[in-house]
Amino acid sequence: MNFSFLYLMGVAGVGIFIFIALSVLILVWLERKVAGHIQSRMGPMRVGWHGLVQTLADMVKLISKESILPAKADKWLFFLAPFVVFIPAYLSYMVIPFAPKLIIRDFNIGLLYFLAIPSISVVGIIMAGWGSNNKYALLGGLRSAAQIISYEIPRALSVVGVVMLAGSMSTVTIVKSQSSIWFILLQPLGFLIYFISTLAEVNRIPFDLPEAESELVAGFHTEYSGIKWSIFMMSEYANVFAGCALCVVLFLGGWHGFLIPKGEPWSSVVSLIWFMVKTLILIFLMMWLRWTLPRFRVDQLMDLSWKVFLPLALINIGLTGLFILGALKLFS
Amino acid sequence: MAEGVFQVAFYLFSTLIIGSALMMVISRSLFYNALFLLVVLLGTAGIYVLLNAEFLAAMQIFVYAGALTVLLLFVIMLTTGRFKKEAKIFHSQSVVGFIVAISLLFLSLFSLNLTSWKIVVGETSHTLQNLANFLFTQYALPFEIASLVLLVALIGAIWLARREEE
Numbered sequence: 247m248n249f250s251f252l253y254l255m256g257v258a259g260v261g262i263f264i265f266i267a268l269s270v271l272i273l274v275w276l277e278r279k280v281a282g283h284i285q286s287r288m289g290p291m292r293v294g295w296h297g298l299v300q301t302l303a304d305m306v307k308l309i310s311k312e313s314i315l316p317a318k319a320d321k322w323l324f325f326l327a328p329f330v331v332f333i334p335a336y337l338s339y340m341v342i343p344f345a346p347k348l349i350i351r352d353f354n355i356g357l358l359y360f361l362a363i364p365s366i367s368v369v370g371i372i373m374a375g376w377g378s379n380n381k382y383a384l385l386g387g388l389r390s391a392a393q394i395i396s397y398e399i400p401r402a403l404s405v406v407g408v409v410m411l412a413g414s415m416s417t418v419t420i421v422k423s424q425s426s427i428w429f430i431l432l433q434p435l436g437f438l439i440y441f442i443s444t445l446a447e448v449n450r451i452p453f454d455l456p457e458a459e460s461e462l463v464a465g466f467h468t469e470y471s472g473i474k475w476s477i478f479m480m481s482e483y484a485n486v487f488a489g490c491a492l493c494v495v496l497f498l499g500g501w502h503g504f505l506i507p508k509g510e511p512w513s514s515v516v517s518l519i520w521f522m523v524k525t526l527i528l529i530f531l532m533m534w535l536r537w538t539l540p541r542f543r544v545d546q547l548m549d550l551s552w553k554v555f556l557p558l559a560l561i562n563i564g565l566t567g568l569f570i571l572g573a574l575k576l577f578s
Numbered sequence: 579m580a581e582g583v584f585q586v587a588f589y590l591f592s593t594l595i596i597g598s599a600l601m602m603v604i605s606r607s608l609f610y611n612a613l614f615l616l617v618v619l620l621g622t623a624g625i626y627v628l629l630n631a632e633f634l635a636a637m638q639i640f641v642y643a644g645a646l647t648v649l650l651l652f653v654i655m656l657t658t659g660r661f662k663k664e665a666k667i668f669h670s671q672s673v674v675g676f677i678v679a680i681s682l683l684f685l686s687l688f689s690l691n692l693t694s695w696k697i698v699v700g701e702t703s704h705t706l707q708n709l710a711n712f713l714f715t716q717y718a719l720p721f722e723i724a725s726l727v728l729l730v731a732l733i734g735a736i737w738l739a740r741r742e743e744e
Contacts, residue, residue, distance in 0.1 A: 362637075365644025369651065373613070376609055
């Protein structure tokens with residue numbers, strides 16, 4: 247280890263940041279377009295081709311806006327909360343393998359890292375709710391904490407089947423072991439639980455109770471404005487992308503696909519395109535769900551997690567174990 | 579070179595842990611106490627990473643930083659009315675607390691000195707596999723007992739929280 251290592255990490259850090267910023271710009275535009283077309287309207291059309299740079303214009307507006315600090319808010323908590331939410335989202339990009347060799351760090355326990363890191367951002371949401379000194383923000387923070395803790399458990403259990411099949415927690419090894427068959431075919435139940443729990447983890451409709459506008463104004467970020475509010479938005483979309491990307495890694499074969507040339511210099515570019523297309527399809531699915539379904543009630547949300555997903559995830563682990571034993575018996 | 583980076587990282591984490599542990603005790607708002615506890619736990623996870631125990635570090639973040647601290651903050655938020663006035667640092671239990679703390683410190687120093695630390699040299703990259711092997715073979719019984727204790731605590735908590743039926 248020497249200083250070139252630190253230098254490389256610095257370059258990677260800046261690279262991830264630029265990637266997140268760009269993908270958020272595109273995803274926000276995409277969300278508004280999808281919403282528009284689902285509701286039989288055009289969505290943004292004015293700025294750029296079909297409103298493509300609308301988000302950039304909005305960004306300039308948000309940065310130039312006044313950042314309001316509520317009179318009785320806790321200054322430190324209020325200021326730090328957006329960053330405590332954003333940094334874990336940012337760190338989770340470290341273990342996503344976009345293409346062969348295109349990964350920042352291939353940890354031995356990469357998957358566990360990915361599942362553990364976002365739990366810190368809950369603390370940021372609670373800090374925002376408490377620091378704002380506003381009852382709606384406080385209730386939103388509480389709901390968010392309850393929801394994320396509840397869905398963390400089925401989410402973590404749903405990937406155990408994949409770990410058993412791949413025999414590793416390294417994200418790269420998991421992708422490599424799907425070269426012949428994607429795990430969604432062997433783990434359909436795991437995929438379903440993982441995808442729906444991810445929807446709940448990133449607080450999107452039908453699970454967006456922490457910011458249910460008809461009850462809580464805007465939930466934990468009611469009091470936020472300007473650049474601090476946009477950091478919350480940015481971390482939400484960064485989490486959406488990371489969650490979908492990991493879903494592709496775990497169940498949809500990662501960078502694998504057909505028509506990938508072997509040994510050519512552009513073959514990893516084709517792999518990267520495969521990875522991005524799969525991730526975008528999942529993100530589109532999330533947006534489609536968001537603009538189609540109504541919101542759950544709090545008790546329904548908790549029932550779904552504890553009484554449906556948790557037992558199903560446990561059954562899935564048992565079935566996977568039997569499947570592996572059967573396969574071992576058959577082929578040995 | 580690697581040694582130097584390691585040492586700098588170790589001292590950074592240690593300062594972070596000790597500093598925020600101190601702040602956790604001194605700070606007078608319960609909410610801040612819980613947040614400083616989170617920093618202590620994250621710093622400990624950092625030390626685990628330096629010791630090549632990535633699995634332990636991830637579990638530390640998952641269980642302690644993620645679940646435990648959030649639960650603490652949750653309780654503080656739900657019972658906010660009761661803790662409106664700021665917590666005092668010195669009160670009637672200070673003397674007893676001081677004695678307990680000092681004796682605990684000496685006890686742990688004593689046991690640290692008595693234990694002969696075996697230094698394991700060799701393959702450490704498959705720590706997760708080793709851990710699983712030990713847990714399900716050699717230490718299966720203690721592992722099961724620990725799970726049983728947790729289960730009893732879980733059922734007890736549900737029993738206490740349950741509403742009396744008419």
